[in-house]
Amino acid sequence: MDQMDVAIIASLERDGRQSFASLADTVGLSKTPCWTRVQTLETAGVIRGYVADVDARAMGLGVFAFVQVMIDFSRRAAFEEAVLQNPAILECYTTAGEADYMLKLVCRDVDDLDDLLRFSISLLPGLQRSSTMICLKSVKHRAPLSAALTRKRA
Numbered sequence: 001m002d003q004m005d006v007a008i009i010a011s012l013e014r015d016g017r018q019s020f021a022s023l024a025d026t027v028g029l030s031k032t033p034c035w036t037r038v039q040t041l042e043t044a045g046v047i048r049g050y051v052a053d054v055d056a057r058a059m060g061l062g063v064f065a066f067v068q069v070m071i072d073f074s075r076r077a078a079f080e081e082a083v084l085q086n087p088a089i090l091e092c093y094t095t096a097g098e099a100d101y102m103l104k105l106v107c108r109d110v111d112d113l114d115d116l117l118r119f120s121i122s123l124l125p126g127l128q129r130s131s132t133m134i135c136l137k138s139v140k141h142r143a144p145l146s147a148a149l150t151r152k153r154a
Contacts, residue, residue, distance in 0.1 A: 001046070001149075004029065008037055009046070010146035016050040053142070056106055063107045064135035067121060068099035075126025082124050088116050099131070110134075 007027040011018070018026075024034035041047045056064070071079050083092045083103070091104040103121070107113040117132060 006146050006149050013144040060108055061106045063113050065105045065113055066133045067103040068131045069101040070129040071100050071126040078125035
């Protein structure tokens with residue numbers, strides 16, 4: 001991946017709906033080579049798709065929570081499958097440290113979160129212990145990945 005690919009990715013992260021002509025203009029290429037580079041990035045799996053940036057609060061989903069989870073590791077596959085099937089779990093990461101996984105949840109309100117924790121999360125296969133943190137405010141949301149490629153090392 002060269003600097004032109006990074007410029008294309010950065011521009012698409014800002015506006016994934018722009019035309020190829022606009023994208024080509026922005027990065028300083030003609031339309032056909034720009035289109036070819038985008039196709040190559042898509043084929044390589046660098047660009048996985050194009051999605052709308054939806055405001056959860058505007059949709060009535062006002063509570064985000066992070067749940068650190070410790071599991072019986074022999075139940076790992078069943079736990080991960082259950083996480084994949086649960087639409088309230090937005091993200092799930094394996095972690096190093098005290099917790100085995102970190103879950104990101106979204107709910108309508110605190111009562112909804114309570115129900116989710118009691119009747120869904122607590123029943124995940126192999127769950128031994130969990131700790132929940134409620135997000136009060138998002139300070140930084142979905143930063144562009146291309147910025148990580150262009151920052152200077154110390």
